[in-house]
Amino acid sequence: MKFTCKKNILQESIYIAQKAVTGKTTMPILGGILIKAVNNQLILTGSDTDLSIITKIPVDVEEEGEIVVDAKIFGEIIRKLPNDLIEITTIDNNSIEILCQKSRFTLVCMNPDDFPPISNISENIIFSIPQKILKNMIKSTIFATSQEETRPILTGVLFEVKNSKLNMVALDGYRLALKSQNINTENTISAVIPGKTLNEVSKILEDKDENVNITFTSNHILFNFNNTKIISRLLEGDFIRYNSIIPEEYNLKVIAKREKMLECVERASLMGSDGNTSLVKLDIKDNSMVITSNSQLGMVREELNIILQGQSLEIAFNSKYIIDLLKIMEEEEVIMEFSSSVSPCVVKNKEIDNCTYLVLPVRLLK
Amino acid sequence: MKFTCKKNILQESIYIAQKAVTGKTTMPILGGILIKAVNNQLILTGSDTDLSIITKIPVDVEEEGEIVVDAKIFGEIIRKLPNDLIEITTIDNNSIEILCQKSRFTLVCMNPDDFPPISNISENIIFSIPQKILKNMIKSTIFATSQEETRPILTGVLFEVKNSKLNMVALDGYRLALKSQNINTENTISAVIPGKTLNEVSKILEDKDENVNITFTSNHILFNFNNTKIISRLLEGDFIRYNSIIPEEYNLKVIAKREKMLECVERASLMGSDGNTSLVKLDIKDNSMVITSNSQLGMVREELNIILQGQSLEIAFNSKYIIDLLKIMEEEEVIMEFSSSVSPCVVKNKEIDNCTYLVLPVRLLK
Known part of the structure; x- marks a missing residue:
């Protein structure tokens, strides 16, 4: 050579x-x-x-x-x-x-x-998608995958192709992320890609309009772009029927400035001495959201102007889950839909209807 | 309050x-x-x-x-x-x-x-020095302090004030760094400051001309600048008589481009599988320096144009020590003085005579 x-x-x-x-x-x-x-x-x-x-x-x-x-x-x-x-x-x-x-x-x-043999996949493209859109969809969902191996299927992201639409879904039992994109295909497919694979794919994808061609076999996915082929095993097993988890109705709807709310929740989470599991309480009424948290270190109270449609509510969350999704979202304003203090909260973009996030509340002891 | x-x-x-x-x-x-x-x-x-x-x-x-x-x-x-x-x-x-x-x-x-009581030091300034100069002197010497606690005095940097000059010296048994600066003082002092203290001081010092005032007591040093006072215990014990270690004569002198040589030694050090202790051999003759290294991974040969005054020489070093000092030095060209393959090598700036570095060679098995 x-x-x-x-x-x-x-x-x-x-x-x-x-x-x-x-x-x-x-x-x-x-x-x-x-x-x-x-x-x-x-x-x-x-x-x-x-x-x-x-x-x-x-x-x-x-x-x-x-x-x-x-x-x-x-x-x-x-x-x-x-x-x-x-x-x-x-x-x-x-x-x-x-x-x-x-x-x-x-x-x-x-x-x-x-050297280990590489699976030979005949390229039968199921759909194509611009690199920058796939990169963004991975970023918007992968954070919600489970980091625990107890239910391996949840360490991956579901790729669901139907009705000329790609839905990417991740969930870990406490929260769910769903991002959708119209694509040009007649195919129907449902497969779960390991989070690790998507993590590496997103590092190689560039922020440009050129397409990634995606092929599936019964147990592999092939990404083909920029003279590079990425072949990954799929995760085995059935993904959770995510549609039945997302509530369709709600009792109150909040419109909030995303960055302002992120800053408030980040400050409130400082009271959690172990960082990740700080509990924040949201008190929503009269176009205001009061965010409080307390621990043996002290107390914090933040107040945020919001637009409220519906009745008032008190609800508590693990601050990490709220921070993660407000950081990932890109729009200026977010919509939050609540039913009760023990029902999941649904978070969406205000302008573009292409993502749905869901977070389970923490039940407060009265 | x-x-x-x-x-x-x-x-x-x-x-x-x-x-x-x-x-x-x-x-x-x-x-x-x-x-x-x-x-x-x-x-x-x-x-x-x-x-x-x-x-x-x-x-x-x-x-x-x-x-x-x-x-x-x-x-x-x-x-x-x-x-x-x-x-x-x-x-x-x-x-x-x-x-x-x-x-x-x-x-x-x-x-x-x-709260622990803070030593009350009456400010009796021994010397003053511009912040950016002190910051640079710390950077130029602290890397050569010992990281091992077996000889605590070597974890510090010697501040030696005499004849209107500040010498800062660090050595760890394998190498030595000496940086000098003319200062305006009649005082004579010799004290060893913990490396940890100087590390924090250099983070607070700014790259500007304003002075730092420095005061010593029998067991403390006080740095006073920018509305900030830093008080540190001195290290106890006598520092090594560094002057007797630095050879005054040499048999051959090399002038080399600093960055070129750094790149060559960095590449040669890649052959050391454990990174820190890769052995590089320098073969100096006819205005050329051939740098080689080998391990079970393979071999590397680098060649560098130099100016050589004196006879030829083969000598070997731990690559880390050469890399550290070539990174710290700032001038375009460095002077290296050698006596034999088992004597320390002295490295200086070509233009400004304010620093002296010394590295012990590794004895080669013939």
């Missing part, structure tokens, strides 16, 4: 392939990137067997071949080299030489035959 | 006093800041008993008094409040009320009588 390519292009492609490489493995081959030089292309593959990323860049191939290099050290070497042409040559079956200006590295390699 | 002040001024003063507050203490009072409102001033004091910081800001005092608040939560509350006037009032002996716009906090406090 022998090829020449520009440092910054190689560095970027390693960055992408590396996203599927797990640092924590006892199998050295899974810490590696498979590099294949063929047809004046360099194909880099990283895989932890559940998630695989394959990315291609144009290079000058003088001699075809393939090899596996340790992702971390290879990435570090390329990153630290001057921004110039890099020449890489295999010098025997288990090492390569990396040349750039006056730098010369000899790096021990691994056998490509030991 | 009752006073009013601007949020950003209060926030800045908490940031300063907090630098002396240790997070890791079993005594809650040491996690606190003493707040004293008197004569239209607010005096904030933080102390871990070894290091104390006292800072003053002008405020509107309506009622004088003092109280101790938990530094972390008080700092967080002030930081999150809107940028407006804040009113703070004691509501009884063990709590204060914090008011800002529509936010109202009640915060539990501690008894000021329990």
